Amino acid sequence: MADRAVDAGEVTRFAPSPTGLLHLGHAYSALTAAAQGAFHLRIEDIDRDRCRPEFEAAIHDDLHWLGLDWPRPVMRQSDRLPAYRAALDRLAPLTYPCRCRRGDIRAALSAPQEGALPAGPDGLVYPGTCRGRSHRDAGPDDVIRLDTARAFDALGLDRIGFRDRAILPDHDHSLTRDQVAQGIGDVILSRRGMGTSYHLAVVVDDAAQGITLVTRGKDLFDATYIHVLLQRLLDLPTPAYLHHRLIRDDAGRRLAKRDDARALRHYRDEGATPADICQMIGF
Known part of the structure; x- marks a missing residue:
């Protein structure tokens, strides 16, 4: 039910x-x-x-x-592209341009390790190939990624979490800085030709609409750790969450x-x- x-x-x-x-x-x-x-x-x-x-x-x-x-x-x-641009500008010290394509990421993750490749909310967990690149070097086809480790450091946090009203509602769901970096990675905040990404837009829009309860499928559960992190970085309220079963x-x-x-x-x-x-x- x-x-x-x-x-x-x-x-x-x-x-x-x-x-x-x-x-x-x-x-x-x-x-x-x-x-x-x-x-x-x-x-x-x-x-x-x-x-x-x-x-x-x-x-x-x-x-x-x-x-x-x-x-x-x-x-x-x-x-709402101006609102996303303003948020992206505010996060600029914690982001970097990335020119890697999916094939580059897969190749970097495949060698020399064997077995299943790590996957997060954006697909394969980005290995950080472009981390450290300056925005001065950004090209028109680059995406913009959040340096999650630096984001944690900027907030002085070693763990991020939330409660869910559908999944173990009495339990604190949380991940450490290293768990986010290794299991979710440096997610994309601005995609080629879009000026934003799902992660950035959903956080900015939920705050703008005064959303107090985010109801969505449990397939987006892991993305919520990033969304709570972005809310903290942008001084936005964190709504309650309810990740429901999938049909x-x-x-x-x-x-x-x-x-x-x-x-x-x-x-x-x-x-x-x-x-x-x-x-x-x-x-």
Whole structure:
């Protein structure tokens, strides 16, 4: 069953990217967020190469069909690039430009070690090849990474953590400075052609919207350590977190937007009702 409202005064949000149709997993996430308090919709459209206006329109339509509503105007990340730039400028002493591509990172991690390569919220954990490069040397195709070890040092912390309302709610989830550096790494704060990244934008936007409870899938649990670290660095409030279970297909795989068979539009076209959707996802 879904986690029920714990505080009617909470401010929550659902923040999809308009890169495909919403599926059953999105329905569960949106309904779970709406059950916790005042519900906001945010459109995460910083990936201009993949975002489509027809998918953004479908997000609104499908959520209304589920019975959800939210304040207007809707926050769109593409309108907020100056806010991300201001945050990135503030973090500049703790960041560095990186020219490495995915193949470079994989090659650096593969030799000389054997076995599975370390993975974090951004994929393979960055080995720090460009760490120490100056922003004066940055090129137009560089990404900007957070030096996580220096970030901890700047805050005078050796550990960062949070509590989660769905996963061991009475337990303090925390990682040491070294655990973050080795298991999550120097995440990207600004991607090529975007001016920001998910990690930076979500932290800045949650604060701007006054979000008090972040409700999202447990696949983003490890990213929360970075988000709390960024909140501390930017003097932003840390909301409560609720990482809910994931909706999976018959083979146990997490649903993705490419899985059109699980799209809400597919079920709607076949005559399903919002109540049918709730039953399917165990809400």
